[in-house]
Every structure is written in C-alpha cells, then in structure tokens.
Amino acid sequence: MPQPYSQTYLPLFQSYQDELLQRLALLVNIDSGTGQVEGINQVMAHLQQWLTELDFIVTLHPNDEFGANLVARRQGKGTRKILLVGHVDTVYAAGAVQAQPFAIQDGVAHGPGVIDMKSGVVMGLYALRALLESGFDQFGELVVVWNNDEEVGSPGSSALLQQIAHEVDYGLVLEPSGKPTGLTQARKGADKYVLEISGVSAHSGVEPYKGRSAVIELAHKILAIQNLHALFPGVTFNITRLSSSETLNIVPDQASCHISVRAFSLQALEAAGEALNEVASSSTLPGTKIKLTCTHGRRPYEPTPAVSHMLELAKIEGEGVGLKLHAEPKGGVSDANNLMAAGLPTLDTLGPVGGGMHNLDIEHLRVASLPVRGALVAGLIHRLCLSEPLHKA
Template identity: 65%
Template structure:
C-alpha cells in the first residue's frame, strides 16, 4: 500500500455534527438489557440498528441464532474494487436488571451504563462511519458490509459460521472493539482452548476406613500444581484453573473431582504444546489407583500480525496523526471476533472503537465522550484510505 493522502481530518466535522444524535441513540441501545442469551433485548437492539441502516440505504438481513436472538448483516454496493467489513457485537456480560441498576448516564464527559463501552458504542459508531462515508459521497468500494453478532461474549459459537461465510468475500475487516487509551490499536490477540479435567478415585468412609479410599481431590490438587508449573516451561502461554468441584459429603473420601482450564497463546504451536503437556499430566498420577480424563474444546485461534495487518497498522497510524493522535499497535491477551476473521484469511485491524475503561464491571464501565468524533473520523478515513490504496 503506497503513501497517499490522508482522509480522517475530512470526516471529523461529520462526527461533530452527529454527536448529539449519536448519544441519544446510544442511550436507547444501552438502556436495553442485552446480556448474552437475553433474546428479547438482543432483538430489540438489532431492530434499532436495522432501522438506522435501512435509512442509510443498506440492505439488511437478520439471521436468527437459537438461544441467542438475531445476528444482523447489512450490505451496500459501491463503485470500487475493495470489499470492506465492519464488525461488532451487541451482547453484554451483564445479567437481566443491569440497566435498572446502572442506567445510561453522561456526566463530565464520561458516559456510563451496561455495555456502553463493550461494545454498543462501537457498534453504533460503525453505523455513523458508513453514514459519514455516504454523506461525503464516497463510493469507491465494491461493497460495504456490517456484521453485528449476538454471542461474542461467550465465544461467538453461534455466529462463527456466519462470520466465516461472509469472510470468504471480504478483502479487509475492521473490528470496533473498544480502546483502553486514545492511542490504542490491536494487531494480535491470543488464541484460546478450554479444558475439563476430571479425576476419578475410590470412595471410602473418611472415618472408619479412609485407607481404602483414593482421594480424587488430592490427586486433582497435585495436577493443579503441575499445571501451574507449566508457566515456567512455556513462556507466553497462560494456564488458568477455575470451576473446582468434587463430591460433597464430608464423611466420604471423594471419588470424583473436576476443574476447568483456560489456555491462551499468541501462536497455534503454543496451544498444541500446551495440549500435549496437559495430556501428560492427565495420564500420570500421584495418588495410586486414580485415573483422569481430559476434554479439550478448541476456542478462537490466535490473531497474528501478518504483513497485511501491519500494512493496515501503518495506514491507521497515518490517519491518526492528522487527528493529533499517536497510535501504538499492541498485542492483547483477550479474544475478539478478529481472531475468527484473521483465521478465515481476512487482514483485520482491531480495537478501533471508542475509548474508555472498566469493561465487565457494571459500576466502572465507561466511555469518553470526546473519543467518539476522533475514533469515528479515524475509521472513516482509514476505510477510505484502504479502498483508494494502489495495491488494495
């Protein structure tokens, strides 16, 4: 991609004009409980988005997903050669009643409310990005596609087939997950695997004849310590043990114990060597006569900074400078739908949404008002830059 003119500064006035309406609409979205699986709320949010995108001249389809509500796909044809995708999710991590406990509010330049940062503000910003492009008369794209899904917070399992299908016909993707700082940008994320480790021992009365028992809990404790030691063997790969459970009677040596394990790595090889190490731990025993099973569920693949992604970073940095922002692309340990898109072969740039903090904490989640026009202009300018680039 060659050095060219920049465009973000041309879009800044549009987003300043949109600002009042944007926050009115954001209030409507945030004040709907839409935690993952809260189908009624998810669908109400999608209905708002559908209406606004149809008004902007998009062809919009809803794709129902059992137990999660609708996913939304919006398309608009242009006159250029590049097919661009903007991605976001409308589900939040909060239970029903979160809106009543912490409704939308703006005070001293800070916006609060459930899901305001992660990521209803980013989803709505995508709507205004394409609106700004249309208002400016920019049509030098082959197709603009927006995908808003309903289950990202639990791994996008219901929407991954939809994302992969759409990705087949996409050249570049921009994910509007939130930014933690004005200069934040993400070019890589760890991939994830999930495991259930289950240990089976031998039950016995803990008072009368404990020596006849083989404690699954004690065996699991040995295994957990061995798993923690893997951090020293595989730097950059993380192992997190959660969800401990076992038989409950106090007078019985427990014959079953179980835990969950979350493994993350920036590289697929790291996930595979972790799998081999965990299998070895599961296959050995410290307590005689105990046996273990290990179930691996593959999660999102790693999102890696390919040469194409690094070129997108360069373009974003150029556009940001015209807005007075110095971007710094960094790796992130958390996952997003960028993991899916990069695995599908689409060069993807992430955390292009508004700036804020306190994600997944109802009392702390917030978005900075002033970040909306800056980030909107950045995404619009970047999208135009990609579409007009010599080698797009």
C-alpha cells in the same frame, strides 16, 4: 506522508455527536446480555432501521438461543470490499439497566455495555454515514455484521462471520481501545480443557485408608499445571470451576476442574496442550484415574504482512485526527480471531476509548473519543478502498 482523509470526516462526526449519544443511550438502556433474546432483537431492530435509512440492504439471521444476527450491505462504484464487525450482547444479567442506566458525567458515559461494545457499534454506523454523506462511493461493497453472542465465543455467529470473511478484502473490528492511540494486530487464542479425576470412595472415619481421594490427586495436578507457566512464557493456564464429591464423611471419588489456556501462537497453544496431556498421563496418588478433554476455541490472531500494511494506513489516518497510533497485542479474544482464522486481514480495537469492561460499577466510555476514533475509521475505510490490492492474511 500522504494527506489523511480522516481530518475531513472529523467535523462531520462532531456534528453528529448529540444524535449519536441519543441513539447510544437508547441501545444501552436495553438489557441485552448474551441469550436475552428479546433485548437483543430490540437492539437489532433499531440498528436495522438506522442502516436502512443509509440505503443498506439489511437482513436478520434469527437464532432461537441468542436472537438475531444482522448483516447489512451497500454496493459502491469501486472494487474493495470492507467488513465492519461488532457485537450487541453484553455480559450482564437482566436488570442491569435498572441498576445502572445510561448516564454521562464529566465527559464519561456509564451503563451496561456502553464500552463493550454498544458505543463501537453506534460509532461504526456513523462512520458509514460520514462516508456516504461526504459523497464517497469508491468502495466495492460495505458490509456490516453486528452479532449477538461474542461474549460467549460467537458459537452461533462464527460460521456467518467466516462465510462473509471469504467475500471481502479487509476486516475492521470495532472493539474498544483502552487508550486513544491504541490498536490491536494480535490476540491470543484460547483452548478449554476439563480435567476429571476418578478415585476410590471409603468411609472417612472408619476406614479412610481404603479410599483414594480424587481431591488430593486434583490438588497435585493443579500445582503441576501452575508450574507450567515457568516452561511456557507468555502462555496462561487459568484453573477454574473446581468441584468434587460433597459428602463430608466419604473420601471423594470424583473431582474436576476447568482450564483455560491462552497463547499468542498456534505453536505455543499446541505445545501447551501437549504439556497438559503429559500432566494427565500419570497419577501421583495410586488408584486414581485421570481424563483430560479439550475443546478448541478461537485460534490465535497473529500479525501478518497484510495486517501490518493495514496498520500503516491506519497510522496515516491517525495523524489526521492528532493520534500517533501504535498496535499492542491483547490477551483477550474477539471476533478478529475468527476473521483472521478465515484468512481475512483484520485490525481490531478500532472502537472508542474507555475501560472497566465486564464490571457494571466501573464500565465507562470517554465521550470525547467518539468523533476522533469515528473519523479515524471513516478515513481508514476511505484509504483502504483506494489502496493497492493485497493477498489475504
């Protein structure tokens, strides 16, 4: 096996640990839930300063709804162009920091967004610092994108990500890992549907027989959709946000639900959509009408030979820091889906180790994973820059 580069970066990362944690605490203790523009911009201002100190050219891309996106670039003497991606928005409402400020106990850090994914963002920053301070310059360009709206599907930043994906050779997404040896080379794609039922209203006490309940029809449709799981193994149909006409003495003439459909392949996602359309094509209760509307979300992130090659290089670097890496598919989506949809070979969950995402009481970071996974990322960038060119995904 080739000599891993990561082992040379590990001592550097260990020397950074105290400062890294101080900066992480600073970012975690800023409320930056999606759409909290003031907090997002504060976080981005700190990141802009720290990247500028590393001689990156930093530009901010303002967005009235979500705050700024950040793009940073630094030219080198090599040919490979590497993109690092992470997000600074969290899922938490304003006041989350006051309820659970950054704290470390027994080697575990807590706080809003500490693992999803402010620690990955800060770790990525120090991976770049480790490369540069060691004198490595055999990259064509190092590009960083920290975005502000990933938790709601990156609606304001996906075009920026896709544009930059066409300019670079490899993508590294610093989402967290649930285990020290974990990476991700496949994620489900997701489509969203709204199912709307129109019935016939009537007085529920005087002449209910004249009504056609949209709620009853919706109940039939929900059971039919749930039964689709048996026909499409590995595909999930998650039904949420049920609503209907609320007047208690009237047979409801309106009812609806939302459906999230996730699948590992585009073929399965499309087949699931066809099945939903079939369910919506007829009524069980005569006199009711059905409307199904689809909004396409992120496309599936499917493994490719180029991604498999990246994974093999990552495994070499993992050995250098004592990790036997392996890749697992994930049901959740990330910006890796967007990068792969743009044709960029991408590895995901390269960030630190932790769990409890989206639950303020239990979200946590394993502090000891920061130097190990950070050295892994630095070593992987080093190796990718010296590797043979590949066709894109």
